[in-house]
Amino acid sequence: xxxVDEFRDPALGRAAAGEILSLLEPGRHYxxxxxxxxxxxxxxxxGVDDLxxxxxxxxxxxxxxxxxxxxxxIDDGLAIAEQPGVIFTCFGDMMRVPGSRGSxxxxxxxxxDVRMVYSPLDALRIAExxxxxxxxxxxxxxxxTAPSTALTLKRARADGVRNFSCMCSHVTxxxxxxxxxxxxxxxxxxxxxPGHVSTVVGARPFEFIPAEYGKPVVIAxxxxxxxxxxxxxxxxxxxxxxxxxxxxxxxxVPYEGNPRALEVLGEVFELRPHFEWRGLGFISHSGLKLCxxxxxxxxxVRFSVPGVRVADPKACQCGEVLKGVIKPWxxxxxxxxxxxxxxxxxxxxxxxxxxxxxxxxxxxxREREVV
Amino acid sequence: xxxxxxxxxEREQKILGIIETARAKRAKFxxxxxxxxxxxxxxxxxxxxxxxxxxAFGGRLAQLAxxxxxxxxxxxxxxxxxxxxxxxxxxxxxxxGELAVNGTxxxxxxxxxxxxxxxxxxxxxxxxxxxxxxxxxxxxxxxAAAAGVQVIAGDTKVVERTRAEGMYICSTGLGRRDPxxxxxxxxxxxxxxxxxxxxxxxxxxxxxxxxxxxxxxxAIESDTRSLWPAVDGLLGAAGKDLHCMRDATxxxxxxxxxxxxxxxxxxxxxxxxAVPVKPAVAAxxxxxxxxxxxxxxxxxLLAFVAPHAAEDALAALRTVAGGExxxxxxxxxxxPPGMVLLETGFGGRRVLDxxxxxxxxxxx
Numbered sequence: 140x141x142x143v144d145e146f147r148d149p150a151l152g153r154a155a156a157g158e159i160l161s162l163l164e165p166g167r168h169y170x171x172x173x174x175x176x177x178x179x180x181x182x183x184x185x186g187v188d189d190l191x192x193x194x195x196x197x198x199x200x201x202x203x204x205x206x207x208x209x210x211x212x213i214d215d216g217l218a219i220a221e222q223p224g225v226i227f228t229c230f231g232d233m234m235r236v237p238g239s240r241g242s243x244x245x246x247x248x249x250x251x252d253v254r255m256v257y258s259p260l261d262a263l264r265i266a267e268x269x270x271x272x273x274x275x276x277x278x279x280x281x282x283x284t285a286p287s288t289a290l291t292l293k294r295a296r297a298d299g300v301r302n303f304s305c306m307c308s309h310v311t312x313x314x315x316x317x318x319x320x321x322x323x324x325x326x327x328x329x330x331x332x333p334g335h336v337s338t339v340v341g342a343r344p345f346e347f348i349p350a351e352y353g354k355p356v357v358i359a360x361x362x363x364x365x366x367x368x369x370x371x372x373x374x375x376x377x378x379x380x381x382x383x384x385x386x387x388x389x390x391x392v393p394y395e396g397n398p399r400a401l402e403v404l405g406e407v408f409e410l411r412p413h414f415e416w417r418g419l420g421f422i423s424h425s426g427l428k429l430c431x432x433x434x435x436x437x438x439x440v441r442f443s444v445p446g447v448r449v450a451d452p453k454a455c456q457c458g459e460v461l462k463g464v465i466k467p468w469x470x471x472x473x474x475x476x477x478x479x480x481x482x483x484x485x486x487x488x489x490x491x492x493x494x495x496x497x498x499x500x501x502x503x504x505r506e507r508e509v510v
Numbered sequence: 511x512x513x514x515x516x517x518x519x520e521r522e523q524k525i526l527g528i529i530e531t532a533r534a535k536r537a538k539f540x541x542x543x544x545x546x547x548x549x550x551x552x553x554x555x556x557x558x559x560x561x562x563x564x565x566a567f568g569g570r571l572a573q574l575a576x577x578x579x580x581x582x583x584x585x586x587x588x589x590x591x592x593x594x595x596x597x598x599x600x601x602x603x604x605x606x607g608e609l610a611v612n613g614t615x616x617x618x619x620x621x622x623x624x625x626x627x628x629x630x631x632x633x634x635x636x637x638x639x640x641x642x643x644x645x646x647x648x649x650x651x652x653x654a655a656a657a658g659v660q661v662i663a664g665d666t667k668v669v670e671r672t673r674a675e676g677m678y679i680c681s682t683g684l685g686r687r688d689p690x691x692x693x694x695x696x697x698x699x700x701x702x703x704x705x706x707x708x709x710x711x712x713x714x715x716x717x718x719x720x721x722x723x724x725x726x727x728x729a730i731e732s733d734t735r736s737l738w739p740a741v742d743g744l745l746g747a748a749g750k751d752l753h754c755m756r757d758a759t760x761x762x763x764x765x766x767x768x769x770x771x772x773x774x775x776x777x778x779x780x781x782x783x784a785v786p787v788k789p790a791v792a793a794x795x796x797x798x799x800x801x802x803x804x805x806x807x808x809x810x811l812l813a814f815v816a817p818h819a820a821e822d823a824l825a826a827l828r829t830v831a832g833g834e835x836x837x838x839x840x841x842x843x844x845x846p847p848g849m850v851l852l853e854t855g856f857g858g859r860r861v862l863d864x865x866x867x868x869x870x871x872x873x874x
Contacts, residue, residue, distance in 0.1 A: 140793055149783075149857035184801075186858020235547075248543035257724065363856045468525040475528060480553075498529060499863055 146362030147185070155367035156190045162374040169195045170326055170463050171373055174316065175333035176203030177361050183496065185363035195370065198463045199486070199493045201315045201419060202333055204280045205232050206485040206492055209415045210449035212308055213238030216277050219306060219442045220251040226269060228262040229277035231255045236488055237481075239449045259291035259305075266295070266303035275438045276305045283335040285309040285427060286400040289407035292429070292436055306438040307428050309408065312336045313344050314425035315416060319462055320352045326463045329373040331366065332358035334388045339404075341396025342386050349382040360388040407433055415448065417485040418457030452476075457484035460493050467497040474498060537561040551761035552865035575694075576756065577621035579687060588623035590614055591682040597675050599642060601720035603712070603731030606679055607649030609808060612734050613759070614683040615657045619741040620755040620811050622693045623685035628654060629663035630681050635674040646677065657736035659683070690745040690752075695773040697753040702842040703820035704778065705813040707740050707827050708733070708835045709786040710763055711802035713809070715794050726797060728790045733832070735809035740830045744813055747826035751819035757811045761865060764803040766812055767850045768864040775847040780840035780862060782855045803852075804865060814842060 163169070173179055179199045182188055188197055201207055217238055220227035227243070234243040234255065247253040252272075256262050259276050266274035278288040288305060295303045312333060319325060332345055337358045345356045355376040359369035369387045376382060386392055407430060414426025429437040439446075451457070455477065456470040467473055467486065477483040479495045486494035539561035547554035577590035594610045615625040630650060634643065654661055713732040718724065737757060744752050756766045763785070767778045787795075787802045795802045809832060815823045820838060827836035843851075852862040 140789070140796065143796065147856050149855065152857050183860060184854070185856040186852070186854040186860040187856070189858035189860065190856075244545050244547065245543065248545040363858075468522050474525050474532070478532065499861065 143362070146360070146364045148364065151364055152190060152367060155364060155371055158371050159195065159367070159374060160192060162371065162378050163192065163194065164378070167194065169328050169374065169377070170198055171195070171329050171331060171370060172198045172200045172319075172327050172463070173331040173359075173366070174200040174202040174312070175331075175335065176206070177335060178331055178333075178359065178366060179203065181361050181363055181366055187363050187366050190367070191370070195374075196463075197331075198327065198461075199496075200330075201319065201416065201461055201485075202281065202312070202336075203485075203492070204284075204310060205230075205236055206488045207310065207315075207416045207418070208236065208279065208308055209417045209451070210237070210239045211415070211445075211447055213242070214240065214449060215439070215444040215446060216243065216306060217241070217246050217251075218444050219275050219438055220246050220253050221249075222273075222442060224272055225442075226252045226254060226265060226272050226274045227277065228254050228256045228265060228274060230257075230279065233277060233279060259288050260294070263291050263295055263300060263303055266300050267298075270302055272302060273441075274303050275442075276303070277308065278305050279308045279310075281310055281312050281333070281336045282339040282400075282404070283333075285408065286339060286397075286403050289403045292407050292433055293403070295436060296433070304436050304438040304441050305429065307408070309427040310414060310416075311410075311425055311427065312340070313347075314422045315419060316345075316348065318419060318422050318425075320348065320354070322462050324459075324462060324464045327354065328377060329355040329357070331369045331373070332356045332384070334358055334360050334365075334392060337386075337388065337392040337396065339397050339400045342384050342392065342394045343396070345384050349384060353382055355382050356384045358384070358386045358388050358392055360391065406430075417451060417488075418455065418461060420451075420458070452483050455484040457486045457494075460484075460486050467494040470494070550865060551765050556864075575621055576617040577623060577683075577685075579621075586687040588618050588621050588685045588687050589682070590617040590621070590685075591680065592617060594679040594681070595675070596717065598717075598720055599646065599676050601732055602716050602729075604734040604808070605646060605649045606677065607646035608653045608734050610679040610681040611650055611653035611657060611659070612736050612808060614681045615659060616737040616757045616759075616809070616811070618683050618685040619736070619738045620693075620757045621687070622691055622741070622745070622755070623687045624738055624742075625657060625659040625683045625685045627660050627662045627684045628681055629665075629683075630661055630679065631665040632667070633674055633678040633680075634666065634668045635676050636668060636671040638676050642676065646679075653736075657738060688745055690749050692750070693752065693754050695754055695770050698770065698774045698776050698814055698842050699753070699816075700776060700842050700844040701817050702753055702814045703817055703838050704767075704780065704840045704842065705815060705820065705824055705827060706758075706763065706785065706837055706839045707737070707811045707813070707830075707833050708809075709788045709791070710758065710807055710810055711787060711791040711795060711805035712807065714762070714806035715791050715800075715802075717806075718798070719794065724798065726794060728794050730788070730790050730794065733807055733809040735832055737809060737811050740811060740827055740833055743826035743830050743833075744815075744823050748813075748815050748819040748823040751816035752813060752823065753816065754814040755811050758807045760806050762802070762804040762806055763810075763812065764801070764850065764862050765865060767862065770814075771850050772848045777843040777846055777848070778840060778850040778862075779843050779853070780850065781853045783853075784837050784839045786835040786837050803862065817841075 243253045262276035348356045357369040357372045408427040409430040410424045411426040413421045413423045454472045459465045482488045486492040537557045537560035577588040596606045599606045618625045716730045716732040758766045771778050827833040850862040
C-alpha cells in the first residue's frame with residue numbers, strides 16, 4: 140500500500156533503532172510514556188518494543204478511551220440499554236468492558252438490543268430507520284472522536300430526529316496528563332504525544348509539559364517508523380539538554396489543530412466539573428457533556444440512570460502502574476484477583492493494557508531478555 | 511545483585527508461577543449466557559467445548575480434531591459435521607450452499623480423509639423465495655460434483671418468519687482415511703515447517719464487505735473450494751512426513767496456530783512477511799482495523815511437514831489450482847510451549863495471541 144508501506148520498512152526500522160542506540164547515555168534507564176492507546180496498538184502489533192534496547196522502556200499511558208471508563212459509567216449505559224424499546228449503539232471494543240454486573244455483550248445476550256456501529260452517523264441512521272424505537276449512542280473517546288459526535292448531534296437536530304440521543308462519555312486529554320505529572324512519585328523521562336488527538340487540538344495544549352514539568356513531548360504518527368522516530372527525537376532532546384514540544388506527525392497534525400472541529404466542539408459540548416477515570420479517580424474538567432442547547436438529545440436527561448459510583452477495588456494499583464511507579468506484577472491483585480478474563484483495573488481490560496500484555500506475554504518477554 | 515533485587519525477582523517468579531497454574535487449569539464453562547463470543551472460535555468457544563461438551567461426550571470427541579475417526583471391521587472411517595450460518599446467503603465468490611459442501615469436505619480432507627458421502631439438513635425460514643432455495647440447491651449439487659462427493663441423505667425443517675436468516679444448513683460428511691499418512695497434532699515436532707496453501711483473509715473480508723455495513727467496496731471474492739486436491743498432492747509428495755493439517759476457517763490462521771500450539775505443547779514461529787495477502791484484502795483490513803491473520807478462509811490449509819520434505823510438499827501445493835501462492839511461513843519450535851510468536855513485517859517479534867472474542871458481526 141502506497142503511503143503506508145514506506146512507514147513499515149524494516150530496513151528503515153533497523154536504521155532508526157541504531158540511531159536510538161547512539162543517543163543513549165550508558166547505564167541510564169529511560170522511561171517514556173506513549174499517551175495514546177493507538178500507539179500502544181502499533182507498538183504491540185509491529186513488535187516495536189522488541190527493537191528497543193532493554194534500558195528504553197515504554198509505559199502505556201491513559202489514552203485508551205475504552206479502558207479508562209469507570210464501572211459506574213458502564214452500569215449507567217447498561218441501565219439505558221436494558222430499557223424496553225431502546226436500541227443501544229456503541230463502538231465494538233466498548234462492548235466487552237465490564238461494569239459492576241457484566242458488559243454490554245452480556246446485556247445483549249440477556250435480551251437487550253445492543254448494536255455495534257463504526258460511526259455515530261450509523262447510529263443516527265438506525266434511529267431514522269426505526270422511528271418507533273429510542274436509539275442511544277454511547278459516545279466515547281478523546282477530542283479525536285468528539286467532533287464526529289458533535290456533528291451527528293447537529294445533524295439530528297437539523298433533520299428533526301427525535302428518537303435519537305447520546306450518552307456522552309467523551310474525555311479530554313490534558314487533565315489526565317496533568318494529573319499524572321502532578322504525582323510526586325512519577326518516573327517518566329518523556330512523552331510520545333497523541334497524534335490523533337493533536338489533529339484536532341494541535342500541539343500547543345501540550346506546551347505546559349516541558350514548560351512546567353520539564354519533560355519533552357514529541358507528537359507522533361501511528362506507523363511503527365513514526366513511533367521509532369518519535370523515540371529518537373525524545374532521546375535527542377534529552378541528550379542535548381533540550382525540552383520542548385516537537386511534532387513528528389507534521390504530515391497530519393497542524394500546530395494549531397483544526398479550528399473548525401474545535402468550534403463544533405464548543406457549540407455542542409461543555410466541560411463537566413469533574414469526571415471519574417478508572418484507575419486515576421476523579422479529575423476536574425476532564426469530561427464533556429452536552430451543553431444546555433442540546434440537553435434534549437442527552438440520554439442521561441432523557442432516561443433515568445443510576446449514576447452510582449462504583450469504587451475501583453481498593454487493592455487495584457492501576458494508577459501506580461500508569462505512572463510507572465510499579466510494574467504490573469508488583470500490584471497486589473495482579474494474576475490472582477485481576478486477570479484478563481475477570482479484569483479489575485483499566486490496565487487489564489484491554490489486551491493492550493500494560494497488565495494484560497504482561498499477563499499474556501510476560502514469560503516470553505523474560506525469555507527475550509536472555510536472547 | 512542486591513538482596514532487594516533478588517527478592518523482587520523471586521516475587522516475580524512466584525507471580526508467573528501463579529499465572530502458569532491458572533493457565534494449566536481445565537477450561538470451565540461458567541458464563542451465565544451464551545454470547546456471540548462463544549461462537550467466535552476464541553477463548554470463550556474453547557471454554558464451552560472443553561468445559562461442557564468434552565466432559566459430557568468424552569471419548570473420541572476429546573481429541574478435538576476436525577473429524578472423528580471410527581474403525582468398522584478393519585476400515586477407518588472419518589466423520590465430520592458443521593452448521594452454516596451466513597449473511598448474506600450469496601456473496602462474491604460463493605454462497606451458503608457451496609460453503610456447506612466445501613466446509614465439510616475440507617474438514618475431512620485436512621483429517622486425511624477423502625469425503626465420499628454427505629448428508630444435508632436445511633432449516634428454511636418461512637417466506638424464503640423459491641428462487642433462492644433453487645439457487646442454493648444447485649450450488650450444493652455443483653459443489654458436490656466438483657468435490658466428487660454424493661449427497662445421500664437429507665432433511666428439511668421450516669421455521670416461522672424471523673426465526674432464521676433465510677436459511678441455515680447443516681452438513682455431515684463421511685470419508686475413508688487415506689493410509690499415506692497419520693495426521694495428528696501430537697505428531698508435531700520442533701523443526702517441522704509450516705506451509706500455507708495460499709493467500710489469506712479473502713472469505714471473511716468478502717462476507718464483511720457483502721453485508722454493506724461499511725460503505726466500502728473492493729474486488730474481493732471468497733476463496734471457498736474443496737481442499738482435497740491440495741491434500742491429495744501433499745500426501746503424494748510428503749507421505750509420512752506430513753504430520754498435521756488444519757483448514758484455517760473461523761478465527762483465521764492465527765487461531766489454528768494457537769489451537770495446535772496449545773494441543774501439542776510446542777511453539778510456532780511465523781514470519782509475517784512470508785504470509786501471502788492480496789493487496790485488496792490487506793487494504794480493506796487496514797481500513798477496518800483487522801489483522802488478516804485472524805480473518806476467516808474457506809479454501810486454505812496449514813500443513814506441518816518434516817523439514818526435508820518441505821520443498822517437495824510446497825511444490826505439490828503450488829501445482830494445485832488455488833495454490834499458486836502457497837508459501838512456507840514459519841516453523842515449529844520447542845520453546846515457549848503453547849505460544850505462537852510472530853516476526854512482524856517491520857522486524858520486531860511479538861506474541862500472536864488467541865482471540866478473546868469477536869466484536870464484529872459473525873462472518874461464517
